[in-house]
Amino acid sequence: MLPVIxxxxxxxxxxxxxxxxxxxxxxxxxxxxxxxxxxKKTNYCINCxxxxxxxxxxxxxxxxxxxxxxxxxxxxELPDAASVETLxxxxxxVRKFKKKNISSVxxxxxxxxxxxxxxxxxxxxxxxxxxxxxxxxxELGEVIVEWMENMVKQKNPLAEKLFLAGIVNAWKKGxxxxxxxxxxxxxxxxxxxxxxxxxxxxxxxxxxxxxxHAQGYGTCWAGYVVLAAAYSQKxxxxxxxxxxxxxxxxxxxxxxxxxYRTIPPRHxxxxxxxxxxxxxxxxxxxx
Numbered sequence: 001m002l003p004v005i006x007x008x009x010x011x012x013x014x015x016x017x018x019x020x021x022x023x024x025x026x027x028x029x030x031x032x033x034x035x036x037x038x039x040k041k042t043n044y045c046i047n048c049x050x051x052x053x054x055x056x057x058x059x060x061x062x063x064x065x066x067x068x069x070x071x072x073x074x075x076x077e078l079p080d081a082a083s084v085e086t087l088x089x090x091x092x093x094v095r096k097f098k099k100k101n102i103s104s105v106x107x108x109x110x111x112x113x114x115x116x117x118x119x120x121x122x123x124x125x126x127x128x129x130x131x132x133x134x135x136x137x138x139e140l141g142e143v144i145v146e147w148m149e150n151m152v153k154q155k156n157p158l159a160e161k162l163f164l165a166g167i168v169n170a171w172k173k174g175x176x177x178x179x180x181x182x183x184x185x186x187x188x189x190x191x192x193x194x195x196x197x198x199x200x201x202x203x204x205x206x207x208x209x210x211x212x213h214a215q216g217y218g219t220c221w222a223g224y225v226v227l228a229a230a231y232s233q234k235x236x237x238x239x240x241x242x243x244x245x246x247x248x249x250x251x252x253x254x255x256x257x258x259x260y261r262t263i264p265p266r267h268x269x270x271x272x273x274x275x276x277x278x279x280x281x282x283x284x285x286x287x
Contacts, residue, residue, distance in 0.1 A: 001063050002037045003045035010059035011035070017051035017060060026051060046122040087214060089263045094218030095180045097254030102184045102217060104132040107253060110211045111186065117207035120196030126204040129187045129239045137252070140238060141179040144224055145171050147232040167224075178224045182252035185222055187229070187239050189247040198248045205249030218256035225250040 004026060006017075011034045018026045018035050023044045026035040037045075045062075052060045052070040061067060079087075107130050115124065131137050148168050151159040159165065170177050179185070188205045190197035209219045228235045229247040241247060269280035 002042065003047070003063055004037055004051060005061045005063060006034055006036075007059045007061070008034050010057045012057055012059075014056075016054045016056070020050045020054045022046075022048065022050065048122040087210065090260065091210065091213045092218070092256075092260050093220045094252075094254070094256045094258070095220055096257040097180070097182050097218060097252075098257045099134070100183065100255050101133055102253055102255070104130050107132065107184060107186055110208050110215070110217075113211040114204045114208040117200075117204045119200035119203070120194075123195050123197075123200065125190040125194050125197050126188050126201050127190065127245075129189070129241065130184065132184045134181060134183045137179050137182050137185050138176075140185065140225065140235075141171065141176060143232070143235055143238050144178055144228040147228045147235060151231075162227075179222070180220060180252055182220070183254040184252070185225065186251050186253060187222070187225060187241075187247050188249035189229075189239075189241045189245050192244050192246050197246075201248035205251060209251055212251070212253060216255070217253050219251045219253050222250035222252050 013028075013032050013034055015028060015031075015035065018028055023041065023046065025037055025041045025045045027038045028035050045064075047062055047064045049062060049070070052058075052062060055070070058070060058072070061069065111128050111130075114126075119125065131140060145168055148159070148164040152165045152168065167177055186208065188201045188208075190201045194200075205221075209221075212219050225235075226247050226249065229239065229241065229250075236245075236247075239247065267283035267285070269282055272279045272281060
């Protein structure tokens, strides 16, 4: 089956799709003809959808998506630059949540939005494991604490570097600095081997974070979850992450228990010109 189907009745033969295809899958023999799939590039299509996105008449279908059509939008529907800037600047790492659950269905909608984030060669390798109750998240915390205790007993240098003994002690005293008593967590994972699986996973996690913020949810990157998953098979098993896969991103989710009212300052990058190039150097944070 060809990866791209073009409706001859709708096609204007404007060659927009031909010129936009990043891998030159589409071609025309003569100007004014309806584009076709290049016979030697049938397997080159990465289903990025650029051809569909650029077509003004909706003439193109990607067979990989079972006849789903592109969804039109207007420029007026896009948020203006100021709105996007405000969304980014008001995002906070939320560590205190209301005792109110977010369902796996609601999180699944955010995951679907995150599927539109870029990935190397449009591989879209990211899968997710979702725990949608505080009880399940707490169980994950217990598995992580067990791993931390083993690291401390083994006198692993990482245990001292990351103060794991103190974190374990805090957990046992009822201070959950691992999972923050979050009502949900979404863990993103991808195959170890691939084009850019780690970058793809981090980008998808960040995209989900911004989508969640736009919906009024609070999020916090679950660093200890990702760390433990990198070392503990038991954590991987608990999260149903298959062999030869790794977790590179994780977010706690919930409704914020704190209302943030202002946007705090950030250092502006210091601009330098060097050999005809502009370097925007980050100013180190002072402690």
